[in-house]
Every structure is written in structure tokens, then in C-alpha cells.
Amino acid sequence: MAVLNEEQEMLRDMAREWAVNESPVTEFRKVRASGEPEAFNRDAYATMAQMGWAGIIVPEAHGGSDFGYMSAGLVFEELGKTLTASPLLATTIAASAIALGGSEEQKARWLPKLASGEAIATLAVDEGAAHDPAAIETSVSGGKISGKKTFVHEAHGADLFVVAAKDGLYLVENGAGVTLTTRKLTDQRSHADVTFDGAAADKLAGGGDSLLDDVLDRARVLTAAEMLGMAQQVFDVTLEYLKQRVQFNQVLASFQALQHRMADLFADLAQMRSAVEAGLQAVDSGFGVARAATIAKAEANRVLHTISNQGIQLHGGIGMTDEYDVGFYLKRARVLEASWGSSSFLKDRYASLGGY
Amino acid sequence: MATQLEADTPTDEEAFRAEVQAFLAENFPAELKNKGNALAGVDGPTDETPAMKAWREAVGAKGWGTPTWPKQYGGGGLTKGQARIVDQEFAKAGAYNPIGGMGVMMFGPTLLEYGSEEQKMEHIPAICRGEVRWCQGYSEPNAGSDLANLQTFAEDKGDHYIVNGQKTWTSGGQWADKCFAIVRTDKSDKHRGISFLLIDMTSPGVEVRPITMISGTSPFCETFFTDVKVPKKNLVGVEGQGWTIGKRLLQHERTNISGGGRLASMMGQSLGDMAKKYCATDADGELADKVLRDKIADFEIRWGSFLLTARRAVEESKATGGVSEISSVLKKVGTKLSQERSELLIEIRGLQGLGWEGDGFTDGELEAVRGWLFGKATTIYGGSTEIQNNIIAKRVLGMLDHQ
């Protein structure tokens, strides 16, 4: 684990304690059972915002704490462990776009609201089933945006969309000219196709040509942090299970075949953690971000994929039941794996960054 | 199992092919063309339409759903060559085999080998006609991989047993008419204290409670037996022989899970073609995503060699007359590959491949997601992958237990 400063340790401990006590997986079960498309608990989100989590990457001048991405990652890791359903990730990613590319006026208007939890925002980039930022048709003319975005995370609760159009990123408020079509995915969270039909759009004019890529890199590392928490949790729960389940008059943990399997997963998890932490730190330092973010998400995809499958396998029949939590991680894992870059997208991007 | 190995002469073959074609022309309802056998599905019951019923009865009467099983018990009594012709002609006509389920896949072959004449006459014809659904009462909460640890007890009461205990993960228990179970008849010996018993699911004292799975369906159950009376005529083999019989049945189960025709036909559609429907192609009409292309090719090559291995195993077991020792390899590899295929299918479709419900997804897409989740069980049931590895290491390779 990265060496944390005192502030970060406090933040992590607070997030851990809150997630375990106030937001265990039973809370996600409630959200799921409600069947609401919004798919999160507003009161819980208000509490999270009060604790300052929605403003971690927001500059102090705009109501945030400016603790940085590594700190934000610590929170997302803890929330990932308990599958906390909230728009915090989507809002943080959207806030990063505004912080990077917004005018002073745009920042002043939106960042304090996002940091305080008063407003919720999300990033809308892709227009097909796969992440492909090179294929954008959405366009703006005369301050009006038109186009269709697919599988937008946390769209149902969003007050604001940060939308990728052909010529850059735009802020679009939920309202006239914005239509949501619910797309219920296997993770049972909020996803929708969002159609913009002449909605008012306000351009993020700063941030330079690389703004979209820079925002996507932030989306990748933050998503990878949530995935890290999920992988860690599945690993821990599985190890615990193997230590208590008895077959052949022995605990499963005493079988060498399973010991070696767990050792392999442990090594994978160690790699994932280094990759994710390095990605977060790269964003904070502003150095080598593209490559580090690609490695972070690619490793997160690879390792969580393996661990989520092994979690089920090693639990045996019990792991196949809805009553056990381990299946929820598998379902959420594939959704995050496909978001902001599948493994093949990221390998291709890595090669391109290396110029080969 | 009575399988006849003699070859058919070419003229016999032609005559038989004509017979199958005539049968199909007369009996196969056009509306069922290219449908699958919904009744054989693991994920739940499907109400039978009149056409489905008629088709099941027609095939059942011929015994062609279980083509190589002996005629005197309701099977088709066909040679392997003839059975292949039935297969081919059914496939050409887009007709599914309406006879299936655990009775066909595992219980029937086992009873043919170990059952008494009376038991065969009582149970096999109904299986051949698809009239009785069987479920498997093996696993218990503390007897999963360690199956021989089972505790469900059958107490000898002279002409019958009284059964008490709990089974779990009973697939299709809530829809089954009968259960083939292994139970303990002697508490003093772990393996020799086990007997193979047939239990009527409608007997007083049998209770099933469905369990919801991660795929959202409830096809498997906890099954409770409280003072269930089972007549002695339902004991298969002799008392204490249940472990041997039960293990033989598992070999049939494994062969079916891993390499059977079902899986082969499921795999029929090329992933490459599927990917071209969902993903961008380049100027040559090939997949633009070369990483994905590499993955698909890698998978299909390994899948191809798996099919060759499955075929070799069939040929070898035909030649030696036994169940191939490679059956554990087939189970282990086949289930892994089918899981990999489901994962690839999801990857190819992107987020469109992860739908849970709603209008935005085709039935095929939604089924694939549920199938992907359900498919995680294939490496767990029927002897998990880890247990197959143990079997290969110890029984086939002669490697020793940890001392």
C-alpha cells in the first residue's frame, strides 16, 4: 500500500468505518429491491457529501478540499468493498472535467454545488456499446447540442451532464431537450441512454486539445480504485470462507491446490494495487498520466475479472446463490470492466502511446 | 448400456435415412423448426404447447430420443450409425430432440447397468417417452465435494426404508416427479454405508424450497426429507453399493456436461461472425479490434482441439468398451472453455452484452447474460474442476495424497 500521510489515513479510516457500518452490502440490496431507476439512497449521498467526499478533487476556492486523486481513490476503494451505490464516482469524474476545462464562471457555478452534494453530475461520452471516444457524432450548433449517448452511468439522478461532442466537452443541464431511456444492466445500478435534442450546451473551453483524454484518464483511475476495493473484498471474503469450510474432514484452506490458487490471486492483487495507486499518484503529480492510467485500468480489468470468477468458484454452490454477496461483485465487475475501456481497448491504447 | 457396435451396410443406411425423413415429414410440427428443447433447460419449466407435446410423444413412441437404448425398455434399439443418421436428419429439418433431462443424461444409463429387470421395466420406458422428470439427490450442506460425507439416513424397516435428512442444490427439485438419491444406510462405514435409492417426490414428508441464483432464477432447491417412506423395491443394486453406483452416474454426468452434443451445438455459431455484427470492421472486412480478433482466434483454436479430444475419447471408449479415463479432462477443459466463450460473448457486445431486463436488449442478449452467470456453476457441479484435478493427479497419474 502506498505510504499515506496523516490526512489520508484519517480519510481512509473514516471511509472504511462508514462503509462497513452505514453502507454494508445489505444497503445495496435495499436499493436493488426498490427497483428505482435512480438506484441510490439520497440520504446516504447527502452524508457522503457532508463528509467532504464529493469535493476531494475540487479546488479549495470552489468548496472542495483539494486532497487529490490518491485520496479520492482511498474513498472509492472503501466504497467498492461494500458495493455502495451512489453517484459519487460519476460526480467526481464530471467535477474533474469542470476543474480542468471550465471557465472561472463555470467552476464557480458548478463545483461548489457538486462538492456539497447539492448537485449530481455525470460524464457522457460513448455512443455505442463499447468505449470508443474516437467515434463521436454528437454536435453543437448555436449553443444547442444534439446526439445520443449510451449507457450513461448514474444518469437518473444527474442534474448536469458533461457531454463529449465532436469539438469538445459541454455542460448540459438535465431539462428541456434531454431524454433518458433506462437501460437496466446486470449490476442493477443506474444506466441510461441519454438523447440530447437541441438542449442548451455550455462549452468547457479550457484544458486544451487533450481535455477529453485527460478526463477519461481520470475516469479510468477512479474507476480502477473502486474495482480495487471490490477485488480486495472478494479476495478477503473468499479467504475467510476457505478457512472455515470443512470438506474431507479438513478446512478447505489446508488443501495445497487452493493455497497456491490464493497465492496466485494474492500476487495479482498486489500488482493491481500498485498499478491503481500509481495511476492515482500520476494524476496528482501530473506526470505520465496517460500511460499510468492505462496500466491502472488494464490491470484492474484483468485482476478483478479473475478474482470475481474465482470468488464464485471457490465458494462452490453457495457462491451461485443470490443470498451470498459474491455474485454481486461479479456482475458489477463486468460493467466497470467494459466502462472507459475494455482490456483490448486499453492494450491498443498502451501500444499507441508507445508508438508501436 | 446395450450399444451395438456392428456397422450398417450402405443400403441399410439409405433405407433407414428414408424412414427418418418420412417420420419427420409426418410428425415434426413446422412451428417448432429451429427451436430448442425448452423442457430440457436447467433454468426452469416451460409449459408444453400442443405441438411440443405431439412432437415429444411421436419421438418418444419411436424411442429415438434415446436412440441406442434397448428396444425392450422403450429405447430406439438403434446402432450408433443409425443414431447418427437420426441426429443428422433431425438437424437438417431443424428439429430438436424433445427427450432429455437428468433421466436421459445420467439416471437412465446407470439404471440400465445396475438396475433389476423390474426397475428397468418400471422406469426406463417413461424416461424414453419424456414423461417423468428426475432430479439428483446427492449434495448436502456438508457433503459437496466431499460427497461421501452425506448424512441423510435411510432406516431399514423390513419392507421399506424411512428416510430423514436434507439435500441441497437439487436442480429442478420443484418440478421433478422422482429423485435418484444416495443415502446412508450404515453409519459405521463412510463409503460402504451408502445406498442408491429412488424416491418419489410426491411422497409425504418431502419438501422442496427453491433457492434464487445469481442469474435471477430459482432452478435449484433445498430438499428436506422427514420420515419419508420408500419401498425396498426402490433400492438400486444391493444395500451398501450406492457409492459405486453413484460414482458411475457422475461419470455420465461429467461426459454430458463437458463434451456432449448440446455444448457442441451451442458453440456452433462462430464468435468471429458474432463479433462482426457488434464491432467495427476494417477495409478488408476483418475485425478492426486486433486484440479482440487475437482472443477469438486463440479461443476457437483451443475449442477446436477440445472437440477433437472429445471425439478421440469417444472413439477410444468405443474401442475399449469402457468409460474413457479422459472424462475428467473433458469435464475440466470443456466447462472452462464454455465459460470463456460466455465471457467473450459479453466482451464482444460491450455494455449491450450486460443487460438485465428491459426493451433495450434482444432476447438473445438477455439470455446470454443469464447464461453467462448460470454457466459459472458448470465448473462447480458434477465434480468441480479442483476435484477433477485431484482425480487426474491421484487416479490417473498415481500421484500420492499429502502425507
Ligand SMILES: Cc1cc2nc3c(=O)[nH]c(=O)nc-3n(C[C@H](O)[C@H](O)[C@H](O)COP(=O)(O)OP(=O)(O)OC[C@H]3O[C@@H](n4cnc5c(N)ncnc54)[C@H](O)[C@@H]3O)c2cc1C
Ligand atoms: C447450479 C448448481 C446445480 C447443482 N445441481 C445439483 C443437483 O441437482 N443435485 C445435487 O446433488 N447437487 C447439485 N449441485 C451441487 C454440486 O454438485 C456441489 O455444489 C459441488 O459438489 C461442490 O460442492 P460444494 O458446493 O459444497 O462446494 P465445496 O465442496 O465446499 O467446495 C468449495 C470449493 O473448494 C474446492 N475444493 C473442495 N474440496 C477440494 C479439495 N479436496 N481439493 C481442492 N479443492 C477443493 C471446490 O472445488 C470448490 O471450488 C449443484 C450445484 C450448482 C452450483
